[in-house]
Amino acid sequence: MRNFPLPWAPSTRAGGVVGWPWLLLMGLLLSVVHFPAALAQETDDQAVALLEALDVDSYVAKSEAVEAIVRSDDERARDWLQALLDGRLQRSDGGRFVVVLDNRGRDWPVADALTGETLGEMSRRELDRIGINNALRNQLRSALAVVDLYSPDLERRRASAERLLGEVDDDLAGPLAEVIEEASDDRVRERLSLALAIHRLEQGELEAVAELEGSLHPRVRVALNRAATGDDPQVAIAARDALGSIEQQLKLNRAAETLYFGLSMGSVLVLAAIGLAITFGVMGVINMAHGELIMLGAYTTWAVQQLLPGQPGLALILSIPAGFLVSALAGVAIERGVIQFLKGRPLETLLATFGVSLILQQLVRTVISPQNRTVVTPEWMSGSLAVNDALSLTLNRMVVLGFALLVFVGLMLVMRRTRLGLEVRAVTQNRAMARSMGIRATRVDILTFALGSGVAGLAGVALSQLTNVGPNLGQNYIIDSFMVVVFGGVGNLWGTLVAGLSLGVINQILEPWAGAMLAKIIVLVFIILFIQKRPRGLFPQKGRAAEG
Amino acid sequence: MQARSWLLRPFSERSTQLFFGVLLAALVLVTVLHLAVPADHPLHVTAYTVNLFGKYLSYALLAVAVDLVWGYLGILSLGHGAFFALGGYAMGMYLMRQIGDRGTYGDPVLPDFMVFLNWESLPWYWQGFDMAWFAFVMVLLAPGALALVFGWLAFRSRVTGVYLSIITQAMTFALMLAFFRNEMGFGGNNGLTDFRDILGFSLRSDATRLGLFIATGVALALGYLLCRAIVVSKLGRVCVATRDAEARTRFLGYRVERFQLFVFVVSAMLAGVAGALYVPQVGIINPSEFEPIFSIEIVLWVALGGRATLYGAVIGAILVNYAKTVFTGVMPDAWLFALGGMFVLVTVFLPQGVAGLLAYRIRRQRRSSDETATPQEASA
């Protein structure tokens, strides 16, 4: 059998050879019969020999051993390659090949690589990992991708089509055309056609430019860029034209991306500040421990995830009520323990709650750990949603953005539509009058503060998906939160929303040319100057309450 | 009370006389115990301790500056650390230039960190800092100018109370971020360090340390005196009136914002002097002095000692920092608990601070009723 150079992993070109056409044929066969068990199983001696070839120091030799496994028609090959890719294929001191099932701690549960039977726990001292590097990882993924092109699983087929963009060469082009004909899924067909078109452009085909023209994929741009400076003047001109229109679209996409970045940063600011807008804006209480209430929410997420190992998504959803509750209770404790004694003395409240924030921080350090905690992001929040080839929106931030808006709407409803909201507004406008109307002002105070604190907890749950969960989490957001509330106008939830989102957008627009540090300073100075000009913020409160 | 000469008026209160007595005694005592008592004698005060006291005294001066605006003007500045740090940086720049060619790269003009970052020449704002008089003027001018601009904007538009507190905090935070930037030319996170000598005296000798300690003591005395002079003057009374009822004072025809601005600038300059004295004693200035938490801590010193008493600020600064020295030495984990606890306990149970507590006890013992050294509650 003739060996062909592996086209999609440049680093193995020098030494590596792999029989991908064979795989392709095998794959075609499979796609017809859909019956993977047609693969033979090597004898155990042969299998051990295949794996033993992996247990060498040189990555070049390893790469060859991987090819050998790919070429072998062993049905376990895919599992081996996957285990190797995941770093779980290991060798025990006894020379046995095992797959590690869980690699945390000192002793790991393992299964036999040949038979698949579980072997109990082994100490990491006894195990030698078969290491791979990024080049090998690329090779493994490509090998798996070609196999997956014929997988019954649609997602795998799509992923493998995606991978082949810009990695097609002469040898792959022919068979690929056939696969495109056979492909039942539009997306797979579109991707593979694009991949083929890039290849044809590289061959100097003028018609390929037309096919590529609408695409924003970076690989397409790279190919067109090369063609634009290539030898064929006709192709070069066409490529340049195509690039021109692509650049135009990219600019639009970049603007959309910046806007998204800004809104997403803004949503974080809104989340962090909106609880403060209740406690500070509505009640007039300066709670410097607000940041630490956010931190408690984030730690609650961590704790719930610890209670539900292996189910990060469920844990995250459960953390929403849990985080609210924990922070709300902490808020009530702060209100009862400290703030109620300092009514009408906002500056003293500021100092006392600052003390509380120090205590809470140190409490977390002492009781839990000074180290950051790992909060796992569930599958459905990882990665990004591709709007087109140039614009993809990260899912975790999109969820947070939606969550922020949801919290905002929820709060508005509570303040506008519920009995509590009515009472809160009554108490803030005229405490004595409200009390004489039969409203229990103290109860309202407690509930309002609990609400504001609980919302801070919700912010913490969201932030746990974006940043460190550690004792300093709250500190990083407290100044920003106050800025947002003051900028938006104290006592106005809409103001907080508008202020948070616009500050986020301004920051992200400034960042590319000013740098992250300067952008932050400029925004701060802008707010300081703005407050000097309009001390009551964007949306000032009207009437007597404003004179507080 | 009889009108006295302007020179003696600041000394009119018994507490002030006592304060000066104690301060002088402390300065003399420490100096004698350090110089005259042999090193192995249990009463000997080591150079380390002298240095420590010097640091406390510079903090005390800073606390007095904060007490002037918070206690008598009702402005809770959460950004006084910025003025302190600016004074410190002015002094630090002078000390950097004094290193001369003794830096590790041996460049006679550029400080090490500039050689390090490949700067070709000294930036314009570093010019002149090789001259002591210029640097010392800048110690006053840099924080003074910042306070002038910031205060002018803020007081003119009547930003008061918690709003002012929050934007002063934002100011120091913005400055911290700015000074962290290496492009600013102030040494970034590493700040200014490796100082050699001041006015020709080696900073690595115990005699200089003692000298700095005494100088800080004298500066504290003068700063205290200046604050007393302001407080007992008519200006001071307008300040207190503003603190207690700003609108009413305004309606009486006083241009409140001018008084506020003047006192704010004086206080910022005092903070700058404190910073300038602090830096040669601790040997480093970096942007962490701009951290908002430091500025809030200063307010705690004043609150703990007793607001609007001046001497209370001094007591508070020394007590808290002494506690910090002890705690972080003995049980580091407990320090933040202690600090946080102090914030809560003082504001909730001890609104007049230690000074108020003592004054109350003395008053009760003496059954005298006309003692009014405590501020009324200022509400924003």
Add this chain to the structure above:
Amino acid sequence: MITSHRKTHPSLWFAASLLSLGVASPALAQEDDPIKVGVLHSLSGTMAISETVLKDTVEMLIEQQNAEGGLLGRQLEAVVVDPASDWPLFAERARELLAQEEVDVIFGNWTSVSRKSVLPVVEELNGLLFYPVQYEGEESSENVFYTGAAPNQQSIPAINYLHDQVGVERWVLAGTDYVFPRTTNRILSAYLQDEFGVAEADIMVNYTPFGHSDWQNIVSDIRRFGSEGKKTAVVSTINGDANVPFYTELANQGVDAADIPVVAFSVGEQELTGIDTGPLVGHLAAWNYFMSVDTDANYDFIDAWIEYTDDEMAVTNDPMEAHYIGFNMWTEAVRKAGTTDVDAVKDAIIGVTVPNLSGGSAAMMPNHHITKPVLIGEIQDNGQFDIVWQTPSTVAGDAWSDYLPGSRDLIADWRAPMRCGNFNVANGSCGGSTAAEEAEAALAE
């Protein structure tokens, strides 16, 4: 108004309490007194996260040494102080250790700024400081021993690896805005341009503030920069807390290690404990030690550490190994000198060789830096690193970089005739690069 001063006055109270400070006076060292080892690591504040484990490491090493009979027949005693992540406090605590406690040696510091703060004190009081963290170089003090990596022991080999083995042609140098990233990136830009002929357009430099949390724009820039058709890598000197959101954003924007690998110089096992490393597999770090090093010495060290901390999941990292080496070098030098006297130990320690944890040995060089192997590791999904490459032999630390104009001609040698930390080989004088000439030039004017 208070009319009498016979009653206790507040000011007297604090005067009294102050004096109690000065009264504590050090006892003079006796022959059978324990040898005092100062530990100067932040146990509270922002740096506690990194430094607490180093304090524990030194205490563990002291405990082990005492179990073996101490040193010179005397027991060792740890004097632990907490500088609370406060830079001026570092200087104050160092003075306390040296002047009040009279310790024989100090193990401590993490950040550059804390070392710079302590440096004048240690030099003035003639102490010994072992500094265990990789740093920016450009320093060699008579009183400091640098057991962490200098730039040529970490970043340069990592760059060589990426260029030679991975085929990287386009470089993003991203760092937190402080002196270590600034210097490292300047050295690397110069190195890339001089050695590999990389065009300036193929190097992107970016600085962010400490604790930066919103990386959307920067990661997006990196993605764009890396999609121009040339193999691109990110060299990260991003510090501490900023790494979690940075890596999260990388993973979510789909920057895969196989496409754009990130090689980090400040991310070790300790930092990874706070990150879900699943999406980060394959990103790189360059250190002189990894917990995954497969030697018996390392497994013994890990076992001892787990036993000492009583935490099954406790991790070890590079600065811990640096303390392990530094501590053993110091005890070896004390044995060699027969005394803990600072000057004697300083002379005795040069040339001392002790085993490291990765199967080789470390020697103290005359410039107070040590020899180290350089390891490149890829992040695994269990928060560990898999070693994919290492230098064939150990590399000696270079105090003064050959790639910076100001320090190209400087060397450090603390042995007897020279005894200079910044000797200029171009003009043959001690005391920096340009001092002599420029002083002459100034005289001539």
